[in-house]
Amino acid sequence: MNEKEISEIRRRFRHDKSNIQKIRGCYVNEKGEIISEFDQSLSLMSEADSESLLKIIKRTLSGSIGKNLIDIEFTTQQVCDSEEHKLLMDLRETELENDDLVQQLYEKIIKTIKFDGNYLILLAFDKYDIPVIRKDGFGKEDESDEIFAYYLCSICPVKQIKSALGFYASENEFRNIRQDYVVSAPELGFMFPAFDDRSANIYNALYYTKNTSESHNDFTDAIFHTEPPMPATIQMETFQNVIAESVEEDCSFDFMQAVHTTFTEMVDEHKEYKKEEPLVLTKSTIKDVFKACGASPEHIEAFEEKFDESFGEEAQITPTNIVDTKHFEIKTADVKIQVSPDRSHLIETKIIDGTKYIMIRAEGGVEVNGVNIHFDEKNTDNVETE
Numbered sequence: 001m002n003e004k005e006i007s008e009i010r011r012r013f014r015h016d017k018s019n020i021q022k023i024r025g026c027y028v029n030e031k032g033e034i035i036s037e038f039d040q041s042l043s044l045m046s047e048a049d050s051e052s053l054l055k056i057i058k059r060t061l062s063g064s065i066g067k068n069l070i071d072i073e074f075t076t077q078q079v080c081d082s083e084e085h086k087l088l089m090d091l092r093e094t095e096l097e098n099d100d101l102v103q104q105l106y107e108k109i110i111k112t113i114k115f116d117g118n119y120l121i122l123l124a125f126d127k128y129d130i131p132v133i134r135k136d137g138f139g140k141e142d143e144s145d146e147i148f149a150y151y152l153c154s155i156c157p158v159k160q161i162k163s164a165l166g167f168y169a170s171e172n173e174f175r176n177i178r179q180d181y182v183v184s185a186p187e188l189g190f191m192f193p194a195f196d197d198r199s200a201n202i203y204n205a206l207y208y209t210k211n212t213s214e215s216h217n218d219f220t221d222a223i224f225h226t227e228p229p230m231p232a233t234i235q236m237e238t239f240q241n242v243i244a245e246s247v248e249e250d251c252s253f254d255f256m257q258a259v260h261t262t263f264t265e266m267v268d269e270h271k272e273y274k275k276e277e278p279l280v281l282t283k284s285t286i287k288d289v290f291k292a293c294g295a296s297p298e299h300i301e302a303f304e305e306k307f308d309e310s311f312g313e314e315a316q317i318t319p320t321n322i323v324d325t326k327h328f329e330i331k332t333a334d335v336k337i338q339v340s341p342d343r344s345h346l347i348e349t350k351i352i353d354g355t356k357y358i359m360i361r362a363e364g365g366v367e368v369n370g371v372n373i374h375f376d377e378k379n380t381d382n383v384e385t386e
Helices: 003-010 047-061 076-080 083-093 099-112 217-224 232-250 253-272 283-292 297-310 341-346
Strands: 022-028 034-041 069-073 119-131 144-161 164-168 173-177 180-183 188-192 194-196 199-201 204-209 328-331 336-339 347-352 355-360 366-368 371-373
Touching (some): 003 194, 022 099, 047 144, 047 188, 076 083, 083 099, 083 188, 083 217, 099 119, 099 144, 144 199, 188 217, 194 204, 232 253, 253 328, 253 341, 253 347, 283 297, 328 341, 341 347
Antiparallel strands (some): 022 119, 119 144, 144 180, 144 188, 164 173, 188 204, 194 199, 347 355
16 A cells, blocks of 8 residues: 555544444453453544544554555465455454454454553444546545445553643632543554555555564464564664675765665655655665665675575565664764754764764854854864875
């Protein structure tokens, strides 16, 4: 799914937009025991409560593609004959009304979740009468040739809030707000089936994870029986190691600056032209970038070998998973410097009298602890650099 398709489904999660009739789910304690189950009709809730509940579930479709939102692809064999895909399909076909099937899903989730506290499993089924988008970009609500039936599963921690003093304006008095429990944003979840090319794709599901440093392999194996891509945070660390081990002593400031600038420009260009399909990098693409940035043939060969070992020969990587496009960072044992990528030219490295220095060109005002300082031009030193 691309950003446009995800946004289209996200817009469904409003009181006046969706065909979601109810939310069902269960409340699970930290021991993995179901404390209670519920089947809540949205029509019996106030509009404010209904909107709040839909807003929480909608966050299962939030975050960045490739980081928080990951496409899960089923093999043809799984779709034809597998326990995991059959359960997902049966839940869809029965519109989450079959208690036995829902219980099976609960059991799969509970066996794999390791939260410190209590949590909710929330399930919402929706039928989207997909409006036709004509070539002129406009469509009418009553123009449709397909209904997209899908459901969302959201797993939300329930956290305890402390008692506090509150002021009730309507009564013009202070009162103690008692200690209570609140539903937090989802930590995990998924949507099935995927909404690809504005149509149902039963060969794919959309998996959500809030924490980009954890893979939750047990969960994805139980629900999809497949291994998800490496977590985004681990991808960045792994890619940094691949560069260091393949370029070795020739891994200079200029090389890393050029690589970072190239990747950032690729991301910016993709956004500028508003391309629908997510931007991904292959081994071949990264190899071409390294060549353009001055890597030698020997280092390119070493990179290809390290890439295959770390990511797999056919891996496709989201650029923002391996480079921070918002910051350019230099770090020593004692100092960390961050600048905007488009200002990285203000930094250079020098060796002066055998000592390594990081030089920052000071343009405009300079502040120390919030106070503007002035440079003493009388103390200007003329030094030889190399």
